[in-house]
Amino acid sequence: MRGRGLLNLRAALAPVASGVCVMVAAAAVLVPALSGDGPSGASGSAGAGGPGTARAAQAAVGCTPQNAVQSLRPSPGGGEAVDRIKRHGQLVVGVDQNTYRWGYRDPNTGKLEGFDIELARAIAKDILGPDAKVVFQAVPTNQRITALQKRTVDMVVRTVTINCARKEQVAFSTAYFQAGQQVLAPRTAKITGFDDSLRGQRVCTAAGSTGESELSARRHGARVLTVPNQLDCLVRLQLGEADAVVTDSALAAAQAAQDPTVQLKGKPFTDESYGVALNKDDVDLVRRVNKVLDDYRGGGGADSPWMRAYHTWLEADLPGISGPPTPEYSD
Amino acid sequence: MPATPSAPPVSSMPPASSAPAGSASPPAPGHRTAWADGLDELRAAATTEPGRLRVIGAVLALLVLVFGAVTAWQVTDRTAAADDVVERSQPLSAAAADIYRSLADADTTAAGGFLAGGAESKATRDRYAADIATASQRLVQASANTRASDPAGRQIATINSGLPRYTGLIETARTNNRQGLPLGGAYLRYANDQMRTELLPAARALYDAETDRLAGDYAAAKAWPWYALAAGLVAVGALLWAQRRNYRRTNRVFNKGLLAATGASVALLVWLGAAHAVARSGLSDSYEQGARSLRVLNEARIDSLQARGDENLTLVARGAVLTKDQKDFYEVGFRSGMADLVGSGSGAASAGSRLGAALALADDEAGRQPVREALAQVRQWQARHDQARTADDKGDYEQALAKVIGTDRPTRESFDRVDAELHKALTHEQAEFRSAADGGRAAFGLLAVGAAVLAVLAAVGAVLGIGRRLSEYR
Numbered sequence: 018m019r020g021r022g023l024l025n026l027r028a029a030l031a032p033v034a035s036g037v038c039v040m041v042a043a044a045a046v047l048v049p050a051l052s053g054d055g056p057s058g059a060s061g062s063a064g065a066g067g068p069g070t071a072r073a074a075q076a077a078v079g080c081t082p083q084n085a086v087q088s089l090r091p092s093p094g095g096g097e098a099v100d101r102i103k104r105h106g107q108l109v110v111g112v113d114q115n116t117y118r119w120g121y122r123d124p125n126t127g128k129l130e131g132f133d134i135e136l137a138r139a140i141a142k143d144i145l146g147p148d149a150k151v152v153f154q155a156v157p158t159n160q161r162i163t164a165l166q167k168r169t170v171d172m173v174v175r176t177v178t179i180n181c182a183r184k185e186q187v188a189f190s191t192a193y194f195q196a197g198q199q200v201l202a203p204r205t206a207k208i209t210g211f212d213d214s215l216r217g218q219r220v221c222t223a224a225g226s227t228g229e230s231e232l233s234a235r236r237h238g239a240r241v242l243t244v245p246n247q248l249d250c251l252v253r254l255q256l257g258e259a260d261a262v263v264t265d266s267a268l269a270a271a272q273a274a275q276d277p278t279v280q281l282k283g284k285p286f287t288d289e290s291y292g293v294a295l296n297k298d299d300v301d302l303v304r305r306v307n308k309v310l311d312d313y314r315g316g317g318g319a320d321s322p323w324m325r326a327y328h329t330w331l332e333a334d335l336p337g338i339s340g341p342p343t344p345e346y347s348d
Numbered sequence: 349m350p351a352t353p354s355a356p357p358v359s360s361m362p363p364a365s366s367a368p369a370g371s372a373s374p375p376a377p378g379h380r381t382a383w384a385d386g387l388d389e390l391r392a393a394a395t396t397e398p399g400r401l402r403v404i405g406a407v408l409a410l411l412v413l414v415f416g417a418v419t420a421w422q423v424t425d426r427t428a429a430a431d432d433v434v435e436r437s438q439p440l441s442a443a444a445a446d447i448y449r450s451l452a453d454a455d456t457t458a459a460g461g462f463l464a465g466g467a468e469s470k471a472t473r474d475r476y477a478a479d480i481a482t483a484s485q486r487l488v489q490a491s492a493n494t495r496a497s498d499p500a501g502r503q504i505a506t507i508n509s510g511l512p513r514y515t516g517l518i519e520t521a522r523t524n525n526r527q528g529l530p531l532g533g534a535y536l537r538y539a540n541d542q543m544r545t546e547l548l549p550a551a552r553a554l555y556d557a558e559t560d561r562l563a564g565d566y567a568a569a570k571a572w573p574w575y576a577l578a579a580g581l582v583a584v585g586a587l588l589w590a591q592r593r594n595y596r597r598t599n600r601v602f603n604k605g606l607l608a609a610t611g612a613s614v615a616l617l618v619w620l621g622a623a624h625a626v627a628r629s630g631l632s633d634s635y636e637q638g639a640r641s642l643r644v645l646n647e648a649r650i651d652s653l654q655a656r657g658d659e660n661l662t663l664v665a666r667g668a669v670l671t672k673d674q675k676d677f678y679e680v681g682f683r684s685g686m687a688d689l690v691g692s693g694s695g696a697a698s699a700g701s702r703l704g705a706a707l708a709l710a711d712d713e714a715g716r717q718p719v720r721e722a723l724a725q726v727r728q729w730q731a732r733h734d735q736a737r738t739a740d741d742k743g744d745y746e747q748a749l750a751k752v753i754g755t756d757r758p759t760r761e762s763f764d765r766v767d768a769e770l771h772k773a774l775t776h777e778q779a780e781f782r783s784a785a786d787g788g789r790a791a792f793g794l795l796a797v798g799a800a801v802l803a804v805l806a807a808v809g810a811v812l813g814i815g816r817r818l819s820e821y822r
Contacts, residue, residue, distance in 0.1 A: 109743070114666040115530050122666070123528045124465035127746060154743025157667025159674040245677075246668040248534040255520075275524070275531045 080181035087347035091308035096301025111156035111173035189292035191344035197285025210283015221250035221259035270334035405814030416803020422573035429568035454479035459660035503554035605813020612806035630788020638781020648702035655685030722769035729762035
């Protein structure tokens, strides 16, 4: 009860808090996000590297790469969608099983774990109480949008990049992680980032991924090798068939976590904000999830659930992040 | 014996031999070649009846001996080809099938063991190791019988260089998997890709090359010995002609020597024809019932292995690899493997499918029974597979995994039964092949030796028969 009351208080204060925090946090973490040259808005996909489900030419009305991350204001209340979930007594969440540290199934325990999984559990706990039943459903990259539209899942928490094309099909929560395309290479390599140090190198990226379109736009003299899945790039790197990998920083970090001899090089050179994807009609659920996210971020405090999850899952390979991205609202 | 010869008095020996000799003497005798002498004698002989008889006798003996020699030669050739079928090319084709199957089985087993993770059973590990060992041993056997420049030799080289790489990838996959890293799955998929795109196509090409060699040996063993048959007909024809001529000139119906020669030649001709017909039918049977069935069954086994591998990999990849039209790559592979195996419908296997073809080729109940049983198990496998897919699609990975590699009516059980039934069918067809081919081979038996003996007998008969006539002129 006490927890619930506290959450509600925080929710009520959230807009204010976020308004206050926005300058500081943005200056600290989100410089790229606000810099405005967001290629992520237009480019197709992120996540595990499958082709974007939709590359709608026409973005949602008024949606620009700059304001794509804006979502609805949080609300602790409910509505049709929240009631439906309560009636079913379980939350069905679409997740990834293959991305280390984010959403993956430990082959020895058979259990799913990671940053995304923990967030999904927090959402379920808020809606359904402490003994919440969460059904994790593995959705491949290409099924993320479809699963929401067909309502086979209530939400997707699976490193989904927020962009205007997708906002035509689904709704997004506020951003819960700030990522971007980045270069991964062996520690000993002379590669310094997404620049001319790639000249003559064999660079691996997933077919149909944002990395591939970035490389075709700015090749930097690299020879490009495409593979079905981003993790295949680490295999090629270890076998000496590739010299560097271009992928999402979150996924690159997941690769670095599996091989201590490789590391992220340079800074992310695109902006990609991850959000929880929901059915477009579930407005009440969007607001509810945004409220949970506000609590989760805890205003960016050192002891917030977000920071604890970051320490647990991501810090080792994505060091130097001082707090969650600041939520932005459209209403 | 009773009647007097009609012609002899007219042409007597002396003029026949003296006239040419007289005309030949004026040129310096030292410059006469043996060849010219022979020609002259022949010319002289042709003009007198004893001379003609001598020529006829020589030609008859020669024809009969040629018949015998050609028969012995062609039958030896065919016997050697039939031996090759049974002792060389069929075992090599079986070795190639073993390589093909072991490689596919290793890949499938590795994926199955991978799914079990740290709980991978000793049986699974042993099976994988045995598969790799079998493939390596059979490769040595195959390469010992193959020149490196042969098409088969090139495939052997490809497999030999690819296999260590493949096993290296599998071990890396295992190591990563044991540490709980998803990277292991990526290695396993890469290993599978190698197997699918390099090793298995090479193994298949090797199997095809060895099967072609088998078919070539069959064709060589089954080819009709036309030269021998033609030589036999000519010899018998010449003997009959000589006897008819004899009868016309002497009114004697039988010449014992010529009769014996004819008898021996006809006997050899009939023996040759009959033995060949029997051998041909035996070899044809072994090809139709054995070799073709073996081929279809081997392919069915590979199909089921690959379908099983894809089923395992669907759970390993968990949607990480998609086809162009956004379907799960491995699930698509499973379905196409099943379509090759039993066709797309339900119930009986479609005629164009492997099991349909195997059923049609099986010529007895003992051959059909395991194929039918395999089909029933495939249907059960498909039903269980659908349950596993449904569970996985609902997000219940645990249940899907249990349905595939668990203990309560899993698809693993169905697959193992399919494999066992196909193995049973293969063993049966192998025995059928062997007994039919041995029967065919036995038909040639003593024919080569018999041909030599009969031909010599016939030649002796012909010479004696003609000699009998010649003696009447002395």
